[in-house]
Amino acid sequence: MKNKLIVSSLLMGLTVLNGCKPPADKPGMPKVESASVQLDKAQAATKEAAHDMKDYAFTQKDEFVAGMKTQLSELNRTVDELSARVEKSADAIKAEAQPKIASLREQAARLNRQLESVQNSSATTWDGLKADTHKTFQAMKDGLAQVRQWVADKIAP
Numbered sequence: 001m002k003n004k005l006i007v008s009s010l011l012m013g014l015t016v017l018n019g020c021k022p023p024a025d026k027p028g029m030p031k032v033e034s035a036s037v038q039l040d041k042a043q044a045a046t047k048e049a050a051h052d053m054k055d056y057a058f059t060q061k062d063e064f065v066a067g068m069k070t071q072l073s074e075l076n077r078t079v080d081e082l083s084a085r086v087e088k089s090a091d092a093i094k095a096e097a098q099p100k101i102a103s104l105r106e107q108a109a110r111l112n113r114q115l116e117s118v119q120n121s122s123a124t125t126w127d128g129l130k131a132d133t134h135k136t137f138q139a140m141k142d143g144l145a146q147v148r149q150w151v152a153d154k155i156a157p
Contacts, residue, residue, distance in 0.1 A: 058126045065119050068133060072111055075144055079104045082144075082151050089155050096154075100147045107140040 056064040079101065086097040114133045121129045 056130065058121075058123045061118065061121065061126065064130065065115055068111075068115055068118075068137065071137065072108060072115070075140060076108055078144060078148070079108065082147060085151055085155055093154050097147075097151065100150065104140065104143055104147060107136065107143060111136045111140060 083101050086094055086101065089097075111133065114129065114136055118126075118129045118133055
């Protein structure tokens with residue numbers, strides 16, 4: 001039900017976006033993407049969100065845990081890459097980045113513990129543990145996006 005509501009909301013927003021005409025390009029202004037490009041990106045994001053938010057039943061517990069572990073390993077790989085970039089930077093940036101990276105690693109450890117709990121869950125505790133795991137995963141994903149942006153702003157490519 002939530003998936004249908006989210007998808008419907010996104011599609012309604014896209015319908016409005018599709019009807020809007022982008023402003024003319026002006027010097028010094030960032031280029032505005034066409035509505036079709038925005039639509040393509042939004043559709044891809046919608047598909048990803050629908051896949052991520054798949055409502056797993058208790059009988060699909062192993063599939064859920066395996067999928068989350070795969071996504072967690074991808075997030076950990078990204079944290080490692082950011083950490084390596086930070087290590088090559090100035091000492092001031094390293095000092096400022098260390099707590100941010102440590103926080104991401106703690107979130108990953110917390111998510112890993114939650115996945116162990118989910119794996120050992122019963123039918124009565126399944127929904128609550130699954131929801132908590134999704135919250136922690138989303139918080140880590142959001143935190144990683146913020147740290148990635150921070151690193152991009154501080155360290156030139």
